[in-house]
Amino acid sequence: MQDPRLSLRGVTKSFDDVQVLRGIDLDIAPGEMVCLIGASGSGKSTLLRCMNGLEPVDDGEVWLDGVDIAEPGFDLAPVRQRIGIVFQSFNLFPHMTAYENVALAPRRVLGEDARDRIEALFVRFGLADHINKYPDQLSGGQQQRVAVIRALAMRPQTMLLDEITSALDPELVGEVLDVLRQLRDDGMTMVLATHEMAFAREVADRVVFMDQGVVAEEGAPDAIFSAPERERTRKFLASVLR
Amino acid sequence: MIAGVSTLIVLALVIVLVPLAPGWEAVRASFFDGEVFVRVFPDLLRAFLLDVAIFAWSVPMIFAMGLAIALARGNTNPALFPLRIFGAVYVDLFRGIPVVLLVYLVGFGIPGLGLSRPWNSPYIWGTVALVLTYSAYVAEVLRSGIESIHASQRNAAICLGLSERDTMRFVILPQAIRRVVPANMNMLVALQKDVALLSFIGPVEILRQAGIFKSLLANFTPYVVAAVIFLCVTVPATRYADYLLNRDRNARS
Numbered sequence: 059m060q061d062p063r064l065s066l067r068g069v070t071k072s073f074d075d076v077q078v079l080r081g082i083d084l085d086i087a088p089g090e091m092v093c094l095i096g097a098s099g100s101g102k103s104t105l106l107r108c109m110n111g112l113e114p115v116d117d118g119e120v121w122l123d124g125v126d127i128a129e130p131g132f133d134l135a136p137v138r139q140r141i142g143i144v145f146q147s148f149n150l151f152p153h154m155t156a157y158e159n160v161a162l163a164p165r166r167v168l169g170e171d172a173r174d175r176i177e178a179l180f181v182r183f184g185l186a187d188h189i190n191k192y193p194d195q196l197s198g199g200q201q202q203r204v205a206v207i208r209a210l211a212m213r214p215q216t217m218l219l220d221e222i223t224s225a226l227d228p229e230l231v232g233e234v235l236d237v238l239r240q241l242r243d244d245g246m247t248m249v250l251a252t253h254e255m256a257f258a259r260e261v262a263d264r265v266v267f268m269d270q271g272v273v274a275e276e277g278a279p280d281a282i283f284s285a286p287e288r289e290r291t292r293k294f295l296a297s298v299l300r
Numbered sequence: 301m302i303a304g305v306s307t308l309i310v311l312a313l314v315i316v317l318v319p320l321a322p323g324w325e326a327v328r329a330s331f332f333d334g335e336v337f338v339r340v341f342p343d344l345l346r347a348f349l350l351d352v353a354i355f356a357w358s359v360p361m362i363f364a365m366g367l368a369i370a371l372a373r374g375n376t377n378p379a380l381f382p383l384r385i386f387g388a389v390y391v392d393l394f395r396g397i398p399v400v401l402l403v404y405l406v407g408f409g410i411p412g413l414g415l416s417r418p419w420n421s422p423y424i425w426g427t428v429a430l431v432l433t434y435s436a437y438v439a440e441v442l443r444s445g446i447e448s449i450h451a452s453q454r455n456a457a458i459c460l461g462l463s464e465r466d467t468m469r470f471v472i473l474p475q476a477i478r479r480v481v482p483a484n485m486n487m488l489v490a491l492q493k494d495v496a497l498l499s500f501i502g503p504v505e506i507l508r509q510a511g512i513f514k515s516l517l518a519n520f521t522p523y524v525v526a527a528v529i530f531l532c533v534t535v536p537a538t539r540y541a542d543y544l545l546n547r548d549r550n551a552r553s
Contacts, residue, residue, distance in 0.1 A: 139460075163462055167462060
C-alpha cells in the first residue's frame with residue numbers, strides 16, 4: 059500500500075470529564091475519500107478537528123505526509139494551508155463579499171493575487187453570478203459552496219468536511235453534494251463526516267463507523283451498508299436508514 | 301390621544317404653578333433674562349467652538365489608545381502577559397477616577413513638574429486627561445465587541461492558514477468595531493459634555509466664558525445659554541445613537 063497521506067495512531071481527546079475520542083487509529087491514502095458515519099456525539103467532528111490541529115490531541119500521533127503534527131509546539135500554520143476544512147455552519151466572514159472571503163487567505167498567506175484562479179472556481183461551481191454578493195444575500199447551499207471554494211483557493215491536498223450539508227434545507231443538499239462529486243473526480247483526498255448515507259454509499263472509497271469515540275467498524279461502503287459485521291453498526295444503520 | 305391630553309395638562313400645570321412660587325420673579329430675572337441671552341449668545345457660541353476643537357482632536361487619540369488597550373487586554377500569548385496586566389490596570393485606574401479629578405491631577409500636576417512652554421499648556425494636559433479616561437471606557441467597549449464575535453469565525457480564519465494577527469485585523473476587528481458603533485456613539489456624547497471640565501484648569505471654553513459673563517453681568521442666564529448650546533448638539537447625537545442601536549438590534553433579531 060502507498061504511504062498514507064494522513065495517519066492517526068492512538069488519538070485520544072477529552073473535553074473536561076468527557077472522553078470524546080478513546081484511541082483512534084486510522085490511515086487515509088492519497089486520493090482516497092473516506093466517509094465518517096455515526097450518531098451525533100460519536101466523535102466525528104472532534105476527529106476532523108484533530109486532523110488539522112484545530113483541537114490539540116491529548117495523546118497519540120497525527121502523521122501528515124510523514125510528519126507528526128501533534129507534537130507540542132509544532133507550527134501548524136503551514137499544515138493548515140495543506141488541509142482545507144469546511145464546517146457545518148459555513149462560517150463565511152459576513153462583512154466580506156463572496157470573492158473577498160475567498161481571496162483573503164491566498165493574498166495574505168500565499169502573497170498571491172489569485173483573481174483568475176478564484177473566478178474560475180466560482181464559474182466551475184456555478185456561482186459566477188454571486189461572486190460579489192455578501193453571505194446574507196446567498197442561500198445556505200450557495201454559502202456552503204463559497205466555503206468550499208474558499209478552502210480550495212489555498213490549493214489544499216486534503217479536504218476535511220464536517221457535516222457540511224447538515225445545516226441545509228433538503229432541497230439545497232444536492233448542489234453541495236455535486237461539488238463533492240466533482241472534487242472526488244479530481245482525485246482530492248477527502249474525509250467527510252456525514253449523515254447522508256446514500257451519498258456515502260455512492261461515493262466513498264471507505265466508510266468508517268464511529269461509536270462512542272472509537273472506530274467500531276470500517277470497510278468498503280457495500281460491505282458496511284449491506285453486511286455490517288458488528289451489532290452496533292447494524293443498530294445504527296437500522297435507526298438511520300429505516 | 302390620551303398621551304396628548306395628559307401632556308397638555310401637565311404642561312399647563314407647570315406654566316400656571318411654577319410662576320406662583322414665591323421666588324419665581326427673582327429666578328426669572330437671574331436665569332431667564334432675554335436681554336442677557338441675546339447679548340452673550342454669540343460670544344458663547346464662539347467659545348463653544350473651542351469645545352468642539354478639543355473634542356475633535358481628542359477623539360482619534362481616544363480610539364487609537366482604546367484599541368491598543370483592548371488588544372493588550374485580549375492577547376492570549378503567555379509571553380505578553382505583562383501587557384495584559386498593564387491593560388487591566390490601565391482600565392481599572394482610569395475608569396475608576398472621576399474625570400474632573402483626573403483633569404485636576406493631570407492638568408495641574410504635570411505642568412507643575414516645571415515644564416516649559418508650550419509643554420505646560422492646559423490644552424495638552426487637559427486633553428491627555430480626557431484621553432486617559434475615555435480610552436479606558438472605549439477599550440472595554442471594544443473588548444466586549446471582540447469577545448462577541450463567535451469563535452467559529454476565528455477558527456475559520458486560522459484553518460485557512462491566516463496568522464493570529466491577520467485574523468484579528470481582517471476578520472475579527474472589522475466585525476467587532478461595527479457591532480459597537482452605537483455604544484461608542486453614546487461615549488462621544490458624554491465626551492462632548494465632559495470637554496467643559498477643562499474650564500477648571502484654564503482654557504476659556506464655553507463654561508468658563510459663561511462664568512465670566514455671570515460675574516460681569518451678575519446674572520446666571522449665560523449658564524442657561526451654555527446649556528441650550530450643549531443640548532443643540534447632544535440631543536441630535538443621542539437620538540442618532542439610539543437610531544443606530546435600534547437598527548442594529550432589528551438587524552440581528
